[in-house]
Amino acid sequence: xxxxxxxxxxxxxxxxxxxxxxxxxxxxxxxxxxxxxxxxxxxxxxxxxxxxxxxxxxxxxxxxxxxxxxxxxxxxxxxxxxxxxxxxxxxxxxx
Amino acid sequence: xxxxxxxxxxxxxxxxxxxxxxxxxxxxxxxxxxxxxxxxxxxxxxxxxxxxxxxxxxxxxxxxxxxxxxxxxxxxxxxxxxxxxxxxxxxxxxxxxxxxxxxxxxxxxxxxxxxxxxxxxxxxxxxxxxxxxxxxxxxxxxxxxxxxxxxxxxxxxxxxxxxxxxxxxxxxxxxxxxxxxxxxxxxxxxxxxxxxxxxxxxxxxxxxxxxxxxxxxxxxxxxxxxxxxxxxxxxxxxxxxxxxxxxxxxxxxxxxxxxxxxxxxxxxxxxxxxxxxxxxxxxxxxxxxxxxxxxxxxxxxxxxxxxxxxxxxxxxxxxxxxxxxxxxxxxxxxxxxxxxxxxxxxxxxxxxxxxxxxxxxxxxxxxxxxxxxxxxxxxxxxxxxxxxxxxxxxxxxxxxxxxxxxxxxxxxxxxxxxxxxxxxxxxxxxxxxxxxxxxxxxxxxxxxxxxxxxxxxxxxxxxxxxxxxxxxxxxxxxxxxxxxxxxxxxxxx
Numbered sequence: 001x002x003x004x005x006x007x008x009x010x011x012x013x014x015x016x017x018x019x020x021x022x023x024x025x026x027x028x029x030x031x032x033x034x035x036x037x038x039x040x041x042x043x044x045x046x047x048x049x050x051x052x053x054x055x056x057x058x059x060x061x062x063x064x065x066x067x068x069x070x071x072x073x074x075x076x077x078x079x080x081x082x083x084x085x086x087x088x089x090x091x092x093x094x095x
Numbered sequence: 096x097x098x099x100x101x102x103x104x105x106x107x108x109x110x111x112x113x114x115x116x117x118x119x120x121x122x123x124x125x126x127x128x129x130x131x132x133x134x135x136x137x138x139x140x141x142x143x144x145x146x147x148x149x150x151x152x153x154x155x156x157x158x159x160x161x162x163x164x165x166x167x168x169x170x171x172x173x174x175x176x177x178x179x180x181x182x183x184x185x186x187x188x189x190x191x192x193x194x195x196x197x198x199x200x201x202x203x204x205x206x207x208x209x210x211x212x213x214x215x216x217x218x219x220x221x222x223x224x225x226x227x228x229x230x231x232x233x234x235x236x237x238x239x240x241x242x243x244x245x246x247x248x249x250x251x252x253x254x255x256x257x258x259x260x261x262x263x264x265x266x267x268x269x270x271x272x273x274x275x276x277x278x279x280x281x282x283x284x285x286x287x288x289x290x291x292x293x294x295x296x297x298x299x300x301x302x303x304x305x306x307x308x309x310x311x312x313x314x315x316x317x318x319x320x321x322x323x324x325x326x327x328x329x330x331x332x333x334x335x336x337x338x339x340x341x342x343x344x345x346x347x348x349x350x351x352x353x354x355x356x357x358x359x360x361x362x363x364x365x366x367x368x369x370x371x372x373x374x375x376x377x378x379x380x381x382x383x384x385x386x387x388x389x390x391x392x393x394x395x396x397x398x399x400x401x402x403x404x405x406x407x408x409x410x411x412x413x414x415x416x417x418x419x420x421x422x423x424x425x426x427x428x429x430x431x432x433x434x435x436x437x438x439x440x441x442x443x444x445x446x447x448x449x450x451x452x453x454x455x456x457x458x459x460x461x462x463x464x465x466x467x468x469x470x471x472x473x474x475x476x477x478x479x480x481x482x483x484x485x486x487x488x489x490x491x492x493x494x495x496x497x498x499x500x501x502x503x504x505x506x507x508x509x510x511x512x513x514x515x516x517x518x519x520x521x522x523x524x525x526x527x528x529x530x531x532x533x534x535x536x537x538x539x540x541x542x543x544x545x546x547x548x549x550x551x552x553x554x555x556x557x558x559x560x561x562x563x564x565x566x567x568x569x570x571x572x573x574x575x576x577x578x579x580x581x582x583x584x585x586x587x588x
Contacts, residue, residue: 015459017450030456031460031463033519037521038477046483051475055485062338063335075198080427081429088428091435092437
């Protein structure tokens with residue numbers, strides 16, 4: 001399988017990365033080289049093989065369902081580009 | 096006391112216990128060495144001298160009070176991927192500009208609890224995506240090693256290039272690193288240092304910027320096998336904040352050193368003899384086999400038939416996980432924000448400017464393989480291949496193999512800005528051909544220096560172990576180290 005220019009632009013939008021026509025054209029070539037490389041997986045017989053979901057064969061530990069942290073609004077917004085009253089500020093989303 | 100930076104962690108620990116010098120003396124020696132070397136090597140992206148001296152003084156006070164920890168007063172460098180409270184943490188990306196977390200990663204917290212001192216944050220490939228440290232927003236790291244008779248700059252490998260270069264150039268006593276497809280072992284091999292990627296789950300991933308969550312593991316890069324063992328003992332722990340960390344006791348890895356490898360069954364996988372493998376790599380491998388045989392190990396040929404599919408499967412699984420993990424960098428909660436006419440344009444512009452080309456490539460691949468209609472063909476198939484890769488190893492271990500010996504890398508360090516590599520991303524990916532299988536199967540792997548190539552550049556061997564049997568790796572790597580000796584670059588900086 002390979003991607004064309006329109007697919008590159010669609011994927012870039014899905015990934016929320018702005019691309020110029022020039023970027024997209026360059027990426028088309030690069031992505032197709034990588035997709036060509038991974039194509040060899042199609043020759044592996046995976047009939048009846050379970051996909052790996054966890055590399056370690058153990059049940060996931062579950063912690064106690066208890067509040068152990070919180071009241072850190074100032075810490076949480078401390079690195080934000082724009083805030084007010086411990087809220088994150090973003091451009092208007094709904095008109 | 097000008098030579099304090101030459102001491103290994105074990106030596107410095109023993110001398111400080113005797114009172115020969117203080118942690119402050121040792122820390123000052125490293126800070127002076129960093130000031131002198133960093134403009135040339137670019138291993139550190141942030142040096143924290145005030146914090147280092149403060150931590151060293153506190154350490155000296157603890158030692159005087161008789162409460163010295165396992166790493167008391169030892170100055171370390173920390174890969175920029177680890178969250179360090181109030182200190183530059185950017186995964187060497189532009190998108191995290193100015194990020195200073197209000198929390199500490201579990202691994203670094205463990206190190207400080209054992210008395211270690213932080214010298215600063217180390218350079219790396221952006222978000223750990225790279226094999227040459229050239230994708231860093233802070234520019235490439237220069238390998239302290241140069242080919243004989245040459246003054247051309249070489250890469251230190253990646254993504255933990257700053258960690259490996261800082262250890263090799265004596266700019267820290269040891270360093271933290273991370274490994275998703277070879278990012279500890281390949282740079283260790285390129286710089287004549289020792290690097291171990293422990294079993295998945297051995298160290299907590301909490302507070303380490305996520306790249307590919309099912310593959311990422313923390314581990315140390317150190318001057319020798321003993322130091323790597325000492326560091327891993329302190330780094331490893333079970334952690335409520337990472338449910339994939341395992342609740343198994345952390346062994347005293349250092350105690351495993353010096354143990355006999357007599358009767359140990361060492362597997363030699365025929366699939367690792369790749370086409371076009373340089374003669375010096377094959378010779379190094381044969382030398383490693385001979386050393387272990389001399390030490391009484393039993394050498395057996397094994398088969399790992401799905402080896403050739405590990406790298407292509409990795410380049411589906413890792414970008415898929417990365418595209419999801421890196422969705423959080425959108426200019427809202429931290430780091431860079433580039434304004435746009437609406438929120439969608441703000442996201443798109445922020446990510447376009449904030450991420451470098453390699454990171455964008457991987458996000459794009461990951462987004463594509465997870466997108467509707469392609470999931471089964473790519474991601475699901477890659478995860479099935481991963482099951483087969485892991486099964487190959489399990490069959491070998493079930494047949495009684497204790498550890499597997501392979502080369503660590505297909506070549507020695509290459510030039511900065513290699514045109515041949517830059518023209519084709521897949522060529523750069525091939526650097527991880529011997530290491531990536533280990534991440535896919537969640538196994539422990541150690542890279543240990545084993546010789547020099549004809550140009551005088553270091554080469555490493557890799558040992559792969561059973562899950563949570565890092566002690567076998569330390570013991571066996573120590574035997575190789577004893578036979579090969581240690582390798583140090585000639586100082587030119």
